Amino acid sequence: xxxxxxxxxxxxxxxxxxxxxxxxxxxxxxxxxxxxxxxxxxxxxxxxxxxxxxxxxxxxxxxxxxxxxxxxxxxxxxxxxxxxxxxxxxxxxxxxxxxxxxxxxxxxxxxxxxxxxxxxxxxxxxxxxxxxxxxxxxxxxxxxxxxxxxxxxxxxxxxxxxxxxxxxxxxxxxxxxxxxxxxxxxxxxxxxxxxxxxxxxxxxxxxxxxxxxxxxxxxxxxxxxxxxxxxxxxxxxxxxxxxxxxxxxxxxxxxxxxxxxxxxxxxxxxxxxxxxxxxxxxxxxxxxxxxxxxxxxxxxxxxxxxxxxxxxxxxxxxxxxxxxxxxxxxxxxxxxxxxxxxxxxxxxxxxxxxxxxxxxxxxxxxxxxxxxxxxxxxxxxxxxxxxxxxxxxxxxxxxxxxxxxxxxxxxxxxxxxxxxxxxxxxxxxxxxxxxxxxxxxxxxxxxxxxxxxxxxxxxxxxxxxxxxxxxxxxxxxxxxxxxxxxxxxxxxxxx
Numbered sequence: 348x349x350x351x352x353x354x355x356x357x358x359x360x361x362x363x364x365x366x367x368x369x370x371x372x373x374x375x376x377x378x379x380x381x382x383x384x385x386x387x388x389x390x391x392x393x394x395x396x397x398x399x400x401x402x403x404x405x406x407x408x409x410x411x412x413x414x415x416x417x418x419x420x421x422x423x424x425x426x427x428x429x430x431x432x433x434x435x436x437x438x439x440x441x442x443x444x445x446x447x448x449x450x451x452x453x454x455x456x457x458x459x460x461x462x463x464x465x466x467x468x469x470x471x472x473x474x475x476x477x478x479x480x481x482x483x484x485x486x487x488x489x490x491x492x493x494x495x496x497x498x499x500x501x502x503x504x505x506x507x508x509x510x511x512x513x514x515x516x517x518x519x520x521x522x523x524x525x526x527x528x529x530x531x532x533x534x535x536x537x538x539x540x541x542x543x544x545x546x547x548x549x550x551x552x553x554x555x556x557x558x559x560x561x562x563x564x565x566x567x568x569x570x571x572x573x574x575x576x577x578x579x580x581x582x583x584x585x586x587x588x589x590x591x592x593x594x595x596x597x598x599x600x601x602x603x604x605x606x607x608x609x610x611x612x613x614x615x616x617x618x619x620x621x622x623x624x625x626x627x628x629x630x631x632x633x634x635x636x637x638x639x640x641x642x643x644x645x646x647x648x649x650x651x652x653x654x655x656x657x658x659x660x661x662x663x664x665x666x667x668x669x670x671x672x673x674x675x676x677x678x679x680x681x682x683x684x685x686x687x688x689x690x691x692x693x694x695x696x697x698x699x700x701x702x703x704x705x706x707x708x709x710x711x712x713x714x715x716x717x718x719x720x721x722x723x724x725x726x727x728x729x730x731x732x733x734x735x736x737x738x739x740x741x742x743x744x745x746x747x748x749x750x751x752x753x754x755x756x757x758x759x760x761x762x763x764x765x766x767x768x769x770x771x772x773x774x775x776x777x778x779x780x781x782x783x784x785x786x787x788x789x790x791x792x793x794x795x796x797x798x799x800x801x802x803x804x805x806x807x808x809x810x811x812x813x814x815x816x817x818x819x820x821x822x823x824x825x826x827x828x829x830x831x832x833x834x835x836x837x838x839x840x841x842x
Contacts, residue, residue: 352774353385353457355448357484359475360467361390361430362404365496369527370466371405372412373767378424382771387455389447391433401430427455435471441482448484459489462773469498473512480516494523494773497588498579499782502798503791510784519784523773528589528694529780530765530772532754533724537596537696538610540722540730547720548601550700553679557717558829560682560697561593562836564689564817568638568646569663573654580661582635582801585685587794591618592782593696594681598671607779611786618789622670629800636664636819638688639810646688646814660805663687664812666822667797668829680829684822688814691837694724699834716747721839728754729841753841 356374360366377383390401402425409424410416431447434440452459463479465472472495478484485491493513500506513522528534541551550556563585569576576584595614602609624632637659639648649655649663664686671681698720719733732750772780812819817833826832 351382351384352460352776353455353489354383354460354462354774355452355455355457356386356388356462356464356774357391357444357448358388358464358466359391359433359435359471360465361401362392362394362396363466365466366390367404367408368412369764369766370464370770371408373764373770375409375413375416375421375424376764376767377771379420383774385455385457386427386774387451387457388428389444389451390428390430391444392430393433393435395432396430398428398430402426402428435475435478438478438482441478441484445482445484457489459487461485461487461489461491463491463493464773465493465495467496469496469500469509473509476513476516485516490521490776491517492521492523492773492776493517494525494770496525498583499524499787500791501578501583502795503788506787506791510787520778522784523778524782524784524787525769525773526588526592526780526782527765527769528724529592529782530767530769531724531728533722533728533730534593534596535780536730537593537722538605540720541597542601552675553677555701556679557699557701558680558682558831559597560699560834561590561597561684561695562697562833563589563685563694564691564836565687566689566692566815568649568688568814569652569655571653573652576663577655577659577661580798581663581665581685581687582794582798586665586667586683587790588782590683590685591790591793592786594669594671594683595786597696597698598676598681600675607777610779611783615783615785615789616673617671618786618793620671620673620676621789621793622672623793624796626800629797630804632825633665633667633797634819634821634825635662635801635806636666636686636812636822637661637806637809638663638686638812638814641688641814648810648814649688650810660802660809662801662806664689664818664822666818666825668825680831682826682831682833684818684833686812686818690815690817692726693836695836695839696722696724697834697836697839698722699831716745719834721834721836723839723841727841731839731841751841 358366405425405428406421409421429451431444433444465475476493500509541547595617598617599613602613637649640646650657650659666684669681669683700718702717716735721731723729729752734748735745736748738746769780823833
């Protein structure tokens, strides 16, 4: 695998929010670190722009996102960018794009390597890939790959249809379905924590683990995404991709080798083993919520947001109990929750270990705290191990202590942003941290069962949680039935 790949990146949606906030700054970081040198970018969008205007926009994007940018570096970087005004439904526009691509490929000696990045509305994915094929842009002497942003379909049926369209132009190994959570440092660290530590791997099963909790909470509401979000909801927006991917990484068997194929294979096995609930079981094991005002009425309820239906049945919060029916995890609940307008912006995983068989330090008025492994994914990165030790003094009493590792305190300055890592991987041809069609298909099939029940059942108590809380009371009751509690992640900080 070439560490400094030569590549022509053709970026559809070059004037959009994702390109400006994430892609240009990530490309610049790669350039500044010397990871990409022989490259060029053709920015493709509908708007009429000159190359100079396009390059100025890129400069503004980078300066707004990155501190300490040197003018010489920045000017050299943006010189690699060319703009093409484009109509995605016009064959002639693709013919012009092909001519431009061949010209730039020759100028920069890129060996015919082409990476098509679709950073735009998903309804155009099929159209674009089919035109890329029919107008000869995929006929190249080097590699061809396509990077596709979520959502990949709205349900299994639409995802399958979209996949069939894309597969007319690209093979499965050439399709890079991006899930930016898989680019996060501590998500990638899940495998390392599990498989490289004798302290954890022998205990990573139903004999020693009581339950696993995954929380991904946001403090913001839907903001300007009301039109999209009201058709999607938290289940499709977060659970189908990010949450189930984290479940798969936590639950997978050790792969034979650390290769893309082997890791993907083990994740697929987990997704196949997810318990398929009946309608009654879905109502029992999954909770949905929708945010209301905050206590001071300073924040709008979801139904008052722009482009949201006044009687919307769309969930902004999901909590659920996932069971994995295999030998390793039989009987261990994986609790997930995700929502908007919650108390804290945080993504954390809490692994709760079982109590020891006989507590020698039992005190009638005290409970022995369980051992917890907390994996901090964002905003802080690191791990915390919650243990029990002896209190100072004569009595045989215990107290909890926390062992912390903070990724930021060690190498936070150099930790790559998720998109930076994933763009570089797609240029190198490393698909490990991208989702395979089988993963997408199984995730949709699992989520579709839940969404069908919810769409056919009107939630009578919406809105059912206050903005700034940790969700509806029913989510707490979900765990209480199993004699568990949600661990207070807002109090779990890396000191």
